[in-house]
Amino acid sequence: MPAPGPAGVPTKITQGAQAAGGIGESTLRPDGILKVTGEFAYSSDLWHEDMLWGHLLRSTVAHAEIVSIDVSEALALPGVHAVLTYDDLPADVRHYGLEIQDTPVLAHGKVRHHGEPVAAVAADHPETARRAAAKIRVEYRELPVITDEFSATAPDAVLVHEGRTDHHAPYVTHPNILHRQPIVRGDAASAAERADVIVRGEYTFGMQDQAFLGPESGLAVPEEDGGVHLYIATQWLHSDLRQIAPVLGLPEDKVRMTLAGVGGAFGGREDLSMQIHACLLALRTGRPVKIVYDRFESFFGHVHRHPAKLTYEHGATRDGLLTHVKCRIVLDGGAYASASPAVVGNAASLGIGPYNVDDVDIEAVALYTNNPPCGAMRGFGAVQACFAYEAQMDKLAGELGLDPVEFRQRNAMEQGSTLPTGQVVDSPAPVAELLRRVKAMPMPPERQWESSEGADVRQLPGGLSNTTHGEGVVRGVGYAVGIKNVGFSEGFDDYSTARVRMEVVAGEPVAVVHTAMAEVGQGGVTVHAQIARTELGVEKVTIQPADTRVGSAGSTSASRQTYVTGGAVRNACALVRERVLEIGRRKFGTYHPAWATAELLLERGKVVTDGGEVLADLADVLEGESVEIEREWRHRPTQPFDRRTGQGNGHVQYSFAAHRAVVEVDTELGLVKVVELACAQDVGKALNPLSVLGQIQGGTVQGLGVAVMEEILVDPVTAKVRNPSFTDYLIPTILDTPTIPVDVLELADHHAPYGLRGVGEAPTLSSTPAVLAAIRAATGLELNRTPVRPEHLTGTA
Known part of the structure; x- marks a missing residue:
């Protein structure tokens, strides 16, 4: 079977002298120009000779028994090559899932959420496939919908999943509670009696979409040995493989996966989407099958992202020290488990924020409902908690008459602090310093819309809608x-694999790095090349396409890839370097005593002593030989949280970010203009300062979106999604993006490679509550939900 055509070939990325740069330098992305000019090949650009198109029929109701499915009209349509339902699946394994295999490949017996896949079609044209899917007749018998905690846990509640046997089931009080994690430390009830001030609050966090710009897509190509090769945009190739192979009835070595161009992820590609359906259709028809989702x-x-209801109680003494925190966090996991158990663990263990509190009582739960499934998204449970606990800190500061920054600093954790889980923070935790720095940044000028040439309405709430010239703006x-x-976290075997080869190509030493890391826009391909240059002293580095021919790199999530896969690349490079030097000693050591007596380094394609003396060209050392090493790399182990108390060393590392938001609000129309979102963040070590800045600014804007505009609206009666398009689901554009000055700290974590600290998620946490705090300061309103809408500011909600 021929390989995919030009638009679908994952290409090697070679970075040479024109992109030179090692660790600590702002090296440009090798794929950057291709992406901004529209020449980059994304998974939706994949093409293959004799290719068919796949399409899915989705449920029109959220909860119903499937009485019958009639595919005869669809099969009779000219150009249709296959129609599959649950009963057509080839293997005994017909469900999948990240942790709990509760998701059917195609709906069986009943549907559990609006838009669940019911049937898959393959046809010779995408429009034919869509028309055929529309001709499939499905008869439903609707069931009551479970949409919130009350309906989920009522004594007579319909069960979303009957007969649960997963490992969380014995620890919950109702089958519609997917997972529960308490965190108990000290005695919060007794501590409350010592509090001079107690504040309480109930908070609502809306459902956020990852809103990546490249929709789900991929191409499955049947192989001559009966296997299949899937080119796919994903966050974790090996996790996909683990779930796909059993459903196809194939061993994993007959399911090859290659990463195609990914147009963003943010957690939304951790779960499977169309992967299994494309493979099934390709194996059924014997022809390549491409599936591309439209935005709907x-x-x-x-x-x-999980919508959440959060209830908090904070107490403090008159001198501004926290006495206790009680909280309950209810996350709506939707119809299937996805990553909900891990999100619950994060929300619970990080539920009080970066503060010292001896007495805490936390409970976090995730529900099974008939709402859309929720799972991983940037910030992963900590985002929802941060919105609530930071609002509480502002409330307490107000009651105590303290400056909100000073109050936070009095209670800020530091290196050596103990978390509610009992884990001691053993790396820098500069919370007070981050707050000091962000507060010290220069404030943006007042009334920026005014100029000698007249009002610039783009600087006003409402922007180009020209609704105000500054009247009523505060x-x-x-x-x-x-x-x-x-x-x-929580005892997961978190590791990554890297294969590094050094060889001579056209007379120059070249390093080749091969991992299964999913490059989803975070810049890992750039950093891996920087590590190879630094460790191996070469200018030219080739990054091989990510696929399953090399060991797992884990998921591109949890801010972990530079830490874990970067650590694997560094480890493999170090071993390659030693092997290269051994070759050099064998070839040249008898002619120069420094080969045996000096500390030898690789710099700029040469072997040099620690005193700078050049001993040989790397090209001469490797002439006629090459060195290749593959190694795994693991960080220190973690522990599961105790099911009753939540105690345990559950996490590897922590990252911290602080924001100051400056907003202007039209109090008459309820419009908000975020003028500035200043950020201070500790990154441990900025391996690529330019990339670090982009991650911080990108995470900041994503937090801004959920503060003032982003929310998937689900009908509370029918559980149907009401706004599945970018027409009705709003995300920030460049006109909504404020100035984002960034102050980067580099306080090394000595447990991590190069002292680095994960960067991408922390700014997504604090930007949202900072914006809400600024709007509260402008309006005097309580504002206990996200996103803030105009009616919440004008009293018309």
Whole structure:
């Protein structure tokens, strides 16, 4: 079978002297120009000779028994090559899932959420496939919908999943509670009696979409040995493989996977979408099958950020020290488990924020409902908690008459602090310093819309809608800080694999790096090349396409890839370097005593002593030989949280970010203009400062979106999604993006490669509550939900 055509070939990325740069330098992305000019090949650009197109029929109701499915009209349509339902699946394994295999490949017996896949079609044209899917007749008998905690846990509640046997089931009080994690330390009830001030609050966090720009897509190509080769945009190739192979009835070595161009992820590609369906159709028809979701399908085809209800009680003494925190966090997991158990663990263990509190009582739960499935999204449970605990800190500061930054600093954790889980923070935790720095940044000028040439309406709430010229516009300033774990937690075997080869090509030494890391826009391909240059002293580095011919790199999530896969690349490079030097000693050591007596380094294609003396060219050392080494790399182990108390060393590393938001609010129309979102963040070591800045600014804008505009609306009666399009689901554009000055700290974590700290998620936490705090300061309103809408500011809600 021929390989995919030009638009679908994952290409090697070679970085040479024109992109030279090692660790600590701002090296440009090798794929950057291709992406901004529109020449980059994404998974939706894949093409293959004799290719068919796949399409899915999705449920039109959220909860119903499937009485019958009639595919005869669809099969009779000219150009249709296959129609599959649950009963056509080839293997005994017909469900999949990240942790709990509760998701059917195609709906069986009943559907559990609006938009669930019911049937798959393959046809010779995408429009034919869509028309055929529309001709499939499905008869439903609707069931009551479970949409919130009350309906989920009522004594007579319909069960979303009957007969649960997963490992969380024995620890919950109702089958519609997917997972529960308490965190108990000290005695919060007794501590409350010592509090001079107690504040309480109930908070609502809306369902956010990852809103990646490249919709789900991929190409499955049947192989001559009966296997299949899947070119796919994903976050974790080996996790996909683990779930796909059993459903196809194939051993894993007959399911090859290659990463295609990914147009963003943010957690939404951790779960499977169309992977299994494309492979099934390709194996059924014997022809390559491509599936590309449109934006409407994409809203149904991936998980979202958990909406949440959060109830908090904070107490403090008159001198501004926290006495206790009680909280309950209820996350709506939707119809299937996805990553909900891990999200619950994060929300619970990070539920009080980066503060010292001896007495805490936390409970976090995730529910099974008939709402859309929710799972991983940037910030992963800590985002929802941060929104609530930071609002509480502002409330307490107000009651105590303290400056909100000073109050936070009095209670800020530091290196050596103990978390509610009992884990001691053993790396820098500069929470007070981050707050100091962000507060010290220069404030943006007042009334920026005014100029000698007249009003610039783009600087006003409402922007180009020209709704005001400054009447009724007031300014507010707000602060927030957050804590986020880095890497997989709770005893998960978190590791990565890297294969590094050194060889001579056209007379020059070249390093070749091969990992299964999913490059989803975070810049890992750039960093891996920087590591190879630094460790191996070469200018030219080739990054091989990510696929399953090399060991797992884990997921591109949890801010872990630079830490874990970067660590694997560094480890493999170090071993390659030693092997290269051994070759050099064998070839040249007898002619120069420094080969045996000096510390030897690789720099700029040469072997040099620690005194700078050049001993040989690397090309001469490797002439006629090459060195290749593959190694795994693991960080220190973690522990599961105790099911009763939540105690345990559950996390590897923590990252911290603080924001100051400056907003202007039109109090008459309820419009908000975020003028500035200043950020201070500790990154441990900025391996690529330019990339670090982009991650911080990108995470900041994503937090801004959920503060003032982003929310998937689900009908509370029918559980149907009401706004599955970018027409009705709003995300920030460049006109909504404020100035984002960034102050980067580099306080090394000596447990991590190069002292680095995961970067990408922490700014997503604190930007949202900072914006809400600023709007509260401007309006005097309580504002206990996200996103803030105009009616919440004008009293018309």
